[in-house]
Amino acid sequence: MQTLANPTRFMAASQSILPWLAGAAAISLGAGLVLGFAAPPDYQQGDTVKIMFVHVPAVWTAMMAYGLLALASLIGLVNRHPLADLAARTAAPLGAAFTALGLITGSLWGRPMWGAWWVWDGRLTTFLLLLFIYVGYIALWNAIEDETRAARICAVLALVGAVNLPVIEFSVDWWTTLHQGESIFRAGGPLIAPVFLWPLFLMALGYTLLFFVLWIIRIRTEILVRQSRRTAMGISA
Amino acid sequence: MIAFLAMGGYAAFVWPAYGISLACLATMVAVTVRDYRRAKAQLTYATKQK
Amino acid sequence: MMSFMALVSRDVRLAVRAGGGAALAVAFFAAAATLVPLGVGADLWLLAQIAGGVLWVAAVLAALLSLDRLFQADFDDGSLDIIALSPLSLETISVAKILSHWLTTGVPLTLVSPLLGVLFGLPAKAIAVLSLSLLMGTPAISAIGAIGAGLTLAIRRGGLILPLVVLPLLAPAVIFGAGSVLATLNTMPGGALALLAAYSLAAVLLAPFAVAAAVRLNLGG
Numbered sequence: 001m002q003t004l005a006n007p008t009r010f011m012a013a014s015q016s017i018l019p020w021l022a023g024a025a026a027i028s029l030g031a032g033l034v035l036g037f038a039a040p041p042d043y044q045q046g047d048t049v050k051i052m053f054v055h056v057p058a059v060w061t062a063m064m065a066y067g068l069l070a071l072a073s074l075i076g077l078v079n080r081h082p083l084a085d086l087a088a089r090t091a092a093p094l095g096a097a098f099t100a101l102g103l104i105t106g107s108l109w110g111r112p113m114w115g116a117w118w119v120w121d122g123r124l125t126t127f128l129l130l131l132f133i134y135v136g137y138i139a140l141w142n143a144i145e146d147e148t149r150a151a152r153i154c155a156v157l158a159l160v161g162a163v164n165l166p167v168i169e170f171s172v173d174w175w176t177t178l179h180q181g182e183s184i185f186r187a188g189g190p191l192i193a194p195v196f197l198w199p200l201f202l203m204a205l206g207y208t209l210l211f212f213v214l215w216i217i218r219i220r221t222e223i224l225v226r227q228s229r230r231t232a233m234g235i236s237a
Numbered sequence: 238m239i240a241f242l243a244m245g246g247y248a249a250f251v252w253p254a255y256g257i258s259l260a261c262l263a264t265m266v267a268v269t270v271r272d273y274r275r276a277k278a279q280l281t282y283a284t285k286q287k
Numbered sequence: 288m289m290s291f292m293a294l295v296s297r298d299v300r301l302a303v304r305a306g307g308g309a310a311l312a313v314a315f316f317a318a319a320a321t322l323v324p325l326g327v328g329a330d331l332w333l334l335a336q337i338a339g340g341v342l343w344v345a346a347v348l349a350a351l352l353s354l355d356r357l358f359q360a361d362f363d364d365g366s367l368d369i370i371a372l373s374p375l376s377l378e379t380i381s382v383a384k385i386l387s388h389w390l391t392t393g394v395p396l397t398l399v400s401p402l403l404g405v406l407f408g409l410p411a412k413a414i415a416v417l418s419l420s421l422l423m424g425t426p427a428i429s430a431i432g433a434i435g436a437g438l439t440l441a442i443r444r445g446g447l448i449l450p451l452v453v454l455p456l457l458a459p460a461v462i463f464g465a466g467s468v469l470a471t472l473n474t475m476p477g478g479a480l481a482l483l484a485a486y487s488l489a490a491v492l493l494a495p496f497a498v499a500a501a502v503r504l505n506l507g508g
Contacts, residue, residue, distance in 0.1 A: 037241075047245035054258040094265065101261045108254040112247050129455040136452040143442045152504045153438050157452060160434055160497050164456045167486070171459035174482070175466050178475060210262065214269045221269075224276035231283040 006083055007223045014216045021216070025209035032202030039195050048112045053199050055105035057207035058098050059127065065095030065211060066130060069137075070162040073155035083219070085151035088158065089141060090218035094211060096134035102127060122173030129168055133161045291375060291383055298387035302353060305360070309395040316349040316396050320403050331408035338407035339417065339468025342400060343461050346421055347428055347454070350392040354432040355449050357384055358440035358502065367440075371506055377499035381437070385429045385494065393425025409472070416471040420464040420483055427460045427487040430494035437501030459486050 032053065042049035069091040076084035106124065107117045118124065137154055144150035192200065244251040302308035323341045324334055361367035370380060400421050404414035435453035442448060463486060467479035 041245050046247055047251055048247045050244070050251050051254045054254055058258070097261060097265055101258060104257055105254045108250045108257075112250050125458075129458060132451065132455040136448065136455070139448050139451060140438065140442075143439075143448055149441075149504060153501060156434075156497055156500050156504070157438055160456065163493075164459075168455070168458045171462040171482070171486075175462050175479075178466070178470070210266075214265055217269050217273050221273045221276045224273070224280050228276065228280045228283045231280065232286070 029206035036199035051109040057204040058102035061207045062098035073158040077155045086222045099131040125172045126169040294383040295387045302391040308391040312349045312392040319345040335408040339465035343465040350428045357436040378495045381495040381498035389429040397421040413471045420467045424464040427490040430490040434497045437498040441505045
């Protein structure tokens with residue numbers, strides 16, 4: 001019965017916190033958009049700097065999602081907490097979507113900036129590989145029939161990926177700095193003026209809160225699905 | 238207004254970036270909410286069957 | 288109840304018997320590498336520039352071919368359960384599997400690489416670096432590949448999931464390995480080989496734990 005108590009507590013707790021999170025997300029995003037569009041053109045990048053306000057938050061959220069996924073995986077492996085398994089599983093599609101969004105917006109930012117839709121620098125390449133890792137994770141989960149086993153095996157994959165991602169970034173960075181003299185654009189430049197920093201922060205906060213809202217709703221959905229299955233099988237909930 | 242839409246000549250990049258972001262986020266919200274409502278309806282139905 | 292060496296020699300024998308083992312990997316390696324000049328043109332200067340990358344990618348793909356058999360065959364007929372019962376720890380068994388895979392793929396690929404280096408117009412020094420990089424890097428391919436094999440061993444038609452999972456993780460090996468060849472060719476600063484060696488060592492030391500964990504999960508149920 002202890003395993004059932006936790007989902008119930010989660011459902012109750014998440015029910016009360018969700019409206020606040022959603023409200024905060026909406027306000028943050030709204031304010032971020034207003035400030036973002038009010039910002040002047042950058043003297044170097046012109047108005048393309050405004051793409052930063054949707055690109056950087058997407059990238060940040062995608063990476064944070066993977067960190068949370070890896071953390072949930074670790075907890076699931078060590079503590080065998082069933083809620084941790086649900087948390088990991090539900091984070092993956094969200095993270096993958098933010099990664100894809102980050103890649104697309106990055107490309108749209110890069111074309112006017114560097115003249116190329118894509119460059120193979122450390123950050124971009126690692127970010128692209130992150131998308132593959134997400135896809136592999138989801139595919140692996142879907143391919144294993146037993147739910148608990150799928151959770152554990154994917155947890156191992158998530159942790160292996162977490163260890164590898166910094167190594168991948170290091171290796172690509174090392175190679176590109178050796179390989180070419182051309183300047184690689186670092187998101188945001190050396191210093192971001194406050195007029196850009198505020199919208200960026202608010203958008204990043206908004207994206208983060210939105211992620212948590214969607215994540216919590218998805219975990220609630222999974223709990224409901226499991227309760228449905230148990231009810232249908234005649235096990236009292 | 239026109240100047241705002243023109244985005245200093247970069248309109249072809251800025252607006253699609255925002256448009257795709259909006260579309261993506263809206264889809265994520267819609268799918269998440271839809272799946273939740275579906276699961277909730279399913280549970281209500283399953284409970285009623287008992 | 289098998290000893291470490293008995294397990295390794297058993298797997299090597301099975302690999303050779305089952306799918307031609309080493310011969311298959313080498314044939315694929317050569318065939319894939321040969322397609323590239325057909326696609327890219329016969330300009331030897333260009334081929335030399337891309338040789339490191341092409342041959343490294345081809346080697347990775349060739350080594351991947353036999354990975355799904357690493358555990359699956361034993362799992363399917365129940366022998367994996369019996370092997371797991373041996374006094375050897377699953378981590379040691381994983382090392383044995385990695386070693387036998389390397390012996391039947393990495394080593395033959397390394398031995399054939401000088402020939403392919405010549406086909407791609409690489410000078411002698413670059414060929415030496417190519418072969419050395421493969422010698423040092425292929426253990427990493429086997430080690431990380433074994434992780435993928437362990438994770439997917441119970442999946443019925445998991446054919447494409449294994450490469451999907453393993454390839455992103457092998458990016459550093461390809462980068463350092465191919466990078467070492469290009470650096471030698473164009474006289475750029477070195478260091479790639481050292482980084483490759485470090486990466487490979489880390490992979491070989493750490494992977495057995497992940498492999499054992501994956502196998503344990505699949506056997507335990």
